[in-house]
Amino acid sequence: MRVIDLRSDTVTKPTPAMRAAMAAAEVGDDVFGDDPTVNLLEARAAEVLGKEAALFLPSGTMANLVALLSHTNPGDEVILGDQSHVFQYEVGGVARVAGLVTRTLANRPDGTLDPADLRAAIRPETVHSPGSRLLCLENTHNRCGGAVLPLAAVEELADIAHGRGVVVHLDGARIFNAAVALGVPAAALAAPCDSVSFCFSKGLGAPVGSVLCGSRGFIARARRFRKLLGGGMRQAGVLAAAALYALEHHRDRLTEDHENARRLAEGLGTLGPFRPVAPQTNIVVVEVADGRVDDWLEAFAAEGVLAVAFGPGRFRMVTHLDVGRADIHEALARITRLVGARQR
Ligand SMILES: Cc1ncc(COP(=O)(O)O)c(C=O)c1O
Incomplete structure (x- = not known):
């Protein structure tokens, strides 16, 4: 049985063309600044x-910790x-390594922050308070x-921050998903x-x-x-070649992942136990209305469909380069059979 991994x-896994690019990469010692492929990747x-x-x-x-x-x-x-x-998943490096005070604001369901909350939160350094x-x-x-996050929302929040002397870092782990979804260049969002x-x-899709x-x-x-964190790598061009290949060849195809996520959510939404949130990109969050998340995930896994728990009563499925449209249909068919069997 083919495992459909949507975790x-x-x-x-790197594609054959990506592996060929890795094998052919020119390399040098990147800590000395000598790796031509890393230099090319950074410039690009x-x-x-x-x-x-x-x-x-x-x-x-x-990357986020170094930015902080x-x-x-x-x-x-x-x-x-x-x-x-x-804040949630980087092991508190922000406090433990960077030594920063964290001031969290409630994310709105659309991923943005409330501009009024931001205005109220920013404080100057005084004899009493951290700035x-x-x-x-x-x-x-x-x-x-x-x-x-729409461009206008990013601009508004960044303007408020800059107006009060606060600099802005964007965790754009999936910035190209945002760019293709909005139909704007990633540079505009950055x-x-x-x-x-x-x-x-x-x-x-790089390793x-x-x-x-x-x-x-x-x-x-x-x-x-x-370097301080131990992230200075030597002949890193082998990895940079895969990244460069991904940057040049795998950006535009992200629309396929978004389309597959939409199909997946639509299909799951027709099944009684599941209430998927309509996806904007490649991540499908599903609320479980009937049964326990862990039981469903175990049953999916037994049918070769992998997903992860994602907060109370929810699981997450993510589409990507290694799952095609046929895999989405197959995953839905297997889950539909499972739901039918449970209801009998
Ligand atoms: C939004 C976001 N930022 C940062 C990261 C961290 O990336 P890595 O797993 O390469 O450390 C992730 C990983 O899933 C992420 O989703």
Whole structure:
């Protein structure tokens, strides 16, 4: 039985063409700045995101942490959504490693923050209080079901922050999903933000790697923090070649993942126990109206369909490069059989 793995868009395997690019990559010692493929990738990523410079890192978590470290001093305050990946899933590096005070604001269901909340939260440094130094946004928003933050919302929040001397980092792990969903260049979504990170290892389908983009001075600081965290890699061009291939060949096809997510949600919505949230991109969040999430996930897995629990009473399925339209139909057919068998 073919396993249809919908746990995450991180589960993809490199394609034969990507592996060929990796095998052919010219490499050097990147800590000395000698790896031509990494240098090419960083230049190209900066260009695509409309920033001066970029830095290749092993993961999205490290890219965000390096951004936090590079924008702040220990004891500063960072404002971020209470559903953000940085706050929820990055092991508290923001406090433990960067030494920042976290001020969380409620994410609205569409992944945005309320501008009034942001205005009220920003505070200056005084003899008593830490100063708000950094605002983090996330686009697309993972825990908000792959929601796309509209450009106007990003601009409004960034304007408020900048007007009060607060810099803005965008966790754009899936920024190209947002860009294709909105039909705008990723650079437009990054423009209101001082820095942006994005991942090659998610929808773009590369095995490893993320990039952090920003001004030349910011990236020079970030390079030191990457080294401090142990993220300075040597002949990393082998990985950068996969990332470069993904950046050039796998961006436009993200619309297929979005279409498959829509089909998947529609199909699940016809089955009694499930209430999917209509997806905007490649993430389908499903509320379970009948039965326990863990029981359903176990039953799906026994039929070769993998998904993950996603908060109380919910599970998540993510479409990606390694699941096609036929796989979505097959997954729905298997789940439909299961639901039928349970109702009998
Ligand atoms: C929005 C967001 N940011 C950051 C990350 C972290 O990426 P990584 O798993 O490469 O550390 C993820 C991973 O799922 C994510 O969804």
